[in-house]
Amino acid sequence: MQTVTKFSATTRTEFWTALAEPEPQPAPRIGVGESTAHHGELFQGQIEDQENRKRRCLVTLPCPCLRSKAVFHPQRGGQIQVHPGHKQKARRVVELALATLQKQDLGGVLVIESNIAEGKGYGSSTADCVAAVHAVADALGVFVREQRVAQLVVEAEVASDNIMFRSAVLFAQREGVVLENYATPLPPLEVLGVDCDADGFVDTLRYAPAAYSWREIQQFQTLVGGLRRAIRTNDAQLLGCVATASAEINERYLPKRFFRELKQLANAVGALGVSAAHSGTLMSFLLHPRDPQLRHKIHCLREGLCRIGISECFHFQSWNTQMEVDL
Amino acid sequence: MNNECCSALLESYQARLIPLNDGLTAAAFPLMKIFPASFCVKQAREEGLVNNDSLVVETSSGTMALGLAIVCRWHAHKLTIVTDYACDDRLRRRLEYLGARVEIVPGPAATGGYQRARLDRLNAIRNENENHWWLNQYDNPGNPGAYGSFAAHLVETLGQIDCVVGTVGSGGSLCGTGSYLRMLYPDLKLIAVDTFGSVLFGHPDQPRKLRGLGNSIHPRNLDHTVIDEVHWVTAAEAYAATRELYAKTTLFCGGTSGACWLVARHWAARYPHRRVVAIFPDDGYRYLDSVYDDQYLLDNQLWIPELPTEPREVSDPREAEGNWSFMHWDRRAYDQVVNAKGMVHTA
Numbered sequence: 001m002q003t004v005t006k007f008s009a010t011t012r013t014e015f016w017t018a019l020a021e022p023e024p025q026p027a028p029r030i031g032v033g034e035s036t037a038h039h040g041e042l043f044q045g046q047i048e049d050q051e052n053r054k055r056r057c058l059v060t061l062p063c064p065c066l067r068s069k070a071v072f073h074p075q076r077g078g079q080i081q082v083h084p085g086h087k088q089k090a091r092r093v094v095e096l097a098l099a100t101l102q103k104q105d106l107g108g109v110l111v112i113e114s115n116i117a118e119g120k121g122y123g124s125s126t127a128d129c130v131a132a133v134h135a136v137a138d139a140l141g142v143f144v145r146e147q148r149v150a151q152l153v154v155e156a157e158v159a160s161d162n163i164m165f166r167s168a169v170l171f172a173q174r175e176g177v178v179l180e181n182y183a184t185p186l187p188p189l190e191v192l193g194v195d196c197d198a199d200g201f202v203d204t205l206r207y208a209p210a211a212y213s214w215r216e217i218q219q220f221q222t223l224v225g226g227l228r229r230a231i232r233t234n235d236a237q238l239l240g241c242v243a244t245a246s247a248e249i250n251e252r253y254l255p256k257r258f259f260r261e262l263k264q265l266a267n268a269v270g271a272l273g274v275s276a277a278h279s280g281t282l283m284s285f286l287l288h289p290r291d292p293q294l295r296h297k298i299h300c301l302r303e304g305l306c307r308i309g310i311s312e313c314f315h316f317q318s319w320n321t322q323m324e325v326d327l
Numbered sequence: 328m329n330n331e332c333c334s335a336l337l338e339s340y341q342a343r344l345i346p347l348n349d350g351l352t353a354a355a356f357p358l359m360k361i362f363p364a365s366f367c368v369k370q371a372r373e374e375g376l377v378n379n380d381s382l383v384v385e386t387s388s389g390t391m392a393l394g395l396a397i398v399c400r401w402h403a404h405k406l407t408i409v410t411d412y413a414c415d416d417r418l419r420r421r422l423e424y425l426g427a428r429v430e431i432v433p434g435p436a437a438t439g440g441y442q443r444a445r446l447d448r449l450n451a452i453r454n455e456n457e458n459h460w461w462l463n464q465y466d467n468p469g470n471p472g473a474y475g476s477f478a479a480h481l482v483e484t485l486g487q488i489d490c491v492v493g494t495v496g497s498g499g500s501l502c503g504t505g506s507y508l509r510m511l512y513p514d515l516k517l518i519a520v521d522t523f524g525s526v527l528f529g530h531p532d533q534p535r536k537l538r539g540l541g542n543s544i545h546p547r548n549l550d551h552t553v554i555d556e557v558h559w560v561t562a563a564e565a566y567a568a569t570r571e572l573y574a575k576t577t578l579f580c581g582g583t584s585g586a587c588w589l590v591a592r593h594w595a596a597r598y599p600h601r602r603v604v605a606i607f608p609d610d611g612y613r614y615l616d617s618v619y620d621d622q623y624l625l626d627n628q629l630w631i632p633e634l635p636t637e638p639r640e641v642s643d644p645r646e647a648e649g650n651w652s653f654m655h656w657d658r659r660a661y662d663q664v665v666n667a668k669g670m671v672h673t674a
Binding site: 050051052214215217218219221222223224225226228229233235238241242245248 | 329330331334335369370468469472473474475476478479480481482483484486487507508510511512
């Protein structure tokens with residue numbers, strides 16, 4: 001005979017209550033987080049998925065030597081305050097992060113320290129938001145997955161770049177979704193960045209997303225084929241071609257001062273290509289880090305820039321957190 | 328059928344990329360035209376040019392008809408195909424099984440050949456049916472526009488591409504693929520394969536034995552200014568090459584693929600160390616009783632004992648006569664090569 005044990009109603013309730021009891025968590029402490037910037041996009045466009053939905057997406061050019069650091073000082077109850085006070089997207093993302101982690105009762109002060117210029121295409125607000133989410137997670141002693149960070153940031157700022165991901169991804173910047181994960185970093189690039197309009201800036205949210213034509217969507221489809229190969233085979237040259245073609249298409253929607261001149265210069269000097277910030281005024285020349293003529297090419301690019309009246313440029317490496325000393 | 332299913336079916340028609348030799352890669356489609364058919368129908372649906380009651384119409388001698396019939400079945404559209412004798416009984420049955428109505432014109436028009444006769448009949452059908460949509464593969468920009476995913480497939484698989492060789496009928500596949508690839512590889516060469524008696528590159532219109540390429544009218548989708556080189560191939564040469572392609576590589580393809588292979592293989596040998604892609608538009612099953620039948624070739628004076636190894640170079644389209652010939656077109660406009668009176672400029 002089999003014995004059937006029956007729980008009494010009381011035992012059952014106690015049992016489940018015990019399970020639901022929250023794990024003892026470390027008391028909130030001061031948390032820190034950090035994020036790097038980017039320097040415009042290597043690719044930005046719109047493709048069609050298997051269900052014929054048009055998806056806007058991008059691949060950013062990492063600029064690890066520029067960074068935003070966030071420190072979160074949690075306090076029981078009250079509001080979230082942010083310093084500097086205009087970084088409201090970062091404040092919003094802290095609220096969202098706390099809500100997601102079911103810590104709505106927490107408030108606190110978020111202090112952001114960043115050397116990333118705003119409105120240029122460095123993704124300053126995304127960097128602030130990513131740093132802020134990491135700071136909150138650190139304060140609470142929890143780990144937040146990259147995908148979750150991306151969703152929080154997009155929710156806070158409508159459109160973001162993909163700097164929160166360590167490997168190269170094709171990122172739907174308005175959905176917070178990874179369309180393609182290449183599971184490996186981008187081919188390393190030597191970059192000479194320029195600001196095409198030193199006095200201008202672009203507010204990401206104040207201009208309408210590009211209304212790409214069907215032909216451009218097909219062109220982007222082809223470029224994504226190029227991206228996949230460039231990343232898979234570590235082909236910086238192909239990546240440069242993709243970036244140039246993408247910048248060329250987007251030139252119709254957010255034209256850059258000196259775009260023609262810069263493209264010609266890149267060609268003449270033998271750079272891999274150019275890339276542009278699709279919500280900003282930045283452009284960059286892409287070069288191969290192991291190009292034997294690298295010094296000479298950078299020199300020629302600087303000279304060419306001077307001829308069109310651009311005296312300032314910014315040399316960095318897409319994989320290097322150190323600010324590069326000029327060659 | 329839902330979008331996901333249609334996408335998966337379409338994807339199953341993507342070209343197989345097969346490296347042959349001398350840097351030559353075959354892009355072998357089972358039925359290439361399904362891509363422009365699907366793309367143009369999708370566009371027309373999105374733009375509201377086609378609704379569920381519309382009659383879709385098109386003129387085609389073969390593969391576009393089949394591609395469009397398949398796509399129309401996916402979306403449950405009514406379809407009428409106007410065609411000619413090149414649409415054999417088996418193809419006609421396949422189209423009809425897919426729900427298409429097939430109209431075969433009895434003979435060629437006085438000028439403009441079968442194409443003109445087909446277009447005349449097509450226009451009559453359009454007049455009879457108010458709610459119709461004509462795909463118009465010759466002039467619809469969606470035809471060349473449809474090759475973005477093919478170009479992506481090539482770039483993703485092969486990387487650097489130096490030359491694409493393709494047969495030209497509407498101009499869609501070669502000009503479309505070329506325009507997308509040139510975003511990444513601006514120096515890419517585009518080699519067009521045509522046949523004698525086709526007006527596309529400056530020959531006077533004449534009856535042609537080689538079908539599936541060439542044309543009696545000028546399609547807007549052929550952009551002469553992207554073409555670097557033109558080859559004219561005879562039906563006999565194309566068929567012999569198709570047979571040799573099968574015997575040597577085991578790729579079982581239609582007659583236009585043979586014409587393309589003949590030219591691409593020669594180009595790859597002429598310019599070593601370049602990556603050459605040859606576009607093979609369909610598989611061979613439709614041609615078992617023609618290209619792949621010795622008796623048919625003999626009966627139709629299409630048998631040649633041996634393939635020519637080299638084309639004859641000409642500097643003017645009208646010098647191209649008799650056997651496989653080619654000229655450097657050098658991305659010129661049609662009128663730059665052939666003027667309005669049909670006379671040829673000397674280069």
